[in-house]
Amino acid sequence: MDLKIFEQVKADLKEIFPSETDEPRFRYVKQTWIFPNHFDITVRFAKQLAEKYGADVQVCMLAALLHDAGLAYKRDRADSVGHEERSVEYVYEFLPKYGYDADTVKAVADSVIATEPNSEVATIEGKVVRTADALAHIQSVHYLAKAVFSPTWDDAIAFVERKVHADYNKICFEDERLKIEPIYNYFVSIIEQYKGKDLINL
Numbered sequence: 001m002d003l004k005i006f007e008q009v010k011a012d013l014k015e016i017f018p019s020e021t022d023e024p025r026f027r028y029v030k031q032t033w034i035f036p037n038h039f040d041i042t043v044r045f046a047k048q049l050a051e052k053y054g055a056d057v058q059v060c061m062l063a064a065l066l067h068d069a070g071l072a073y074k075r076d077r078a079d080s081v082g083h084e085e086r087s088v089e090y091v092y093e094f095l096p097k098y099g100y101d102a103d104t105v106k107a108v109a110d111s112v113i114a115t116e117p118n119s120e121v122a123t124i125e126g127k128v129v130r131t132a133d134a135l136a137h138i139q140s141v142h143y144l145a146k147a148v149f150s151p152t153w154d155d156a157i158a159f160v161e162r163k164v165h166a167d168y169n170k171i172c173f174e175d176e177r178l179k180i181e182p183i184y185n186y187f188v189s190i191i192e193q194y195k196g197k198d199l200i201n202l
Helices: 003-014 024-029 031-053 057-066 083-098 102-113 124-138 142-147 153-170 174-194
Strands: none
Touching (some): 057 083, 057 124, 124 142, 124 153, 142 153
16 A cells, blocks of 8 residues: 555545535535545544455555545535445546556445445445445534534434434444444434434433
8 A cells, every 4th residue: 555645646636625615515525624524534444444354455545535526526516416426437537647557446436336325335345435434424523514504403313313324224344333333322312312202222
């Protein structure tokens, strides 16, 4: 893993994200927010999981870094629909410029698309990156930061509920699922409490 090249890929990726924005709903894609609060966390989890499960560390770290490039790259609508496909397009267009061979680029692209919630994941690298993305959501301020864009409390709670279930289901390794289960159960519990249902044991 050539960290110097990796850092150059990261620096160039950062340039496609806004440094400032007048749109409150796009604050989460500002350079100063999305890199420390999502990309860096996802890369860290991907490296740890790749080493633990015997995946290609370089592929996993690159895919974790680039998996949400489509949140900025060629985005022409308010919602983020299609960002995984745009991220794959970014991978194929830009990674070869750094000297990565075709097999590595394809492996990174396959791992990026694995983060799409309904994707069928065939490779260990895809499972690592999919899991790293989910863990980065669950174990950060991700839900809180994005829930503030909801127009009502009910919408915010519904957003968190959808996301926490989707992310929990994206975790591909039983050991990681067991580790995250207390946090998942906490989210489920407070959501159920808000909805006026019986509280799950905390």
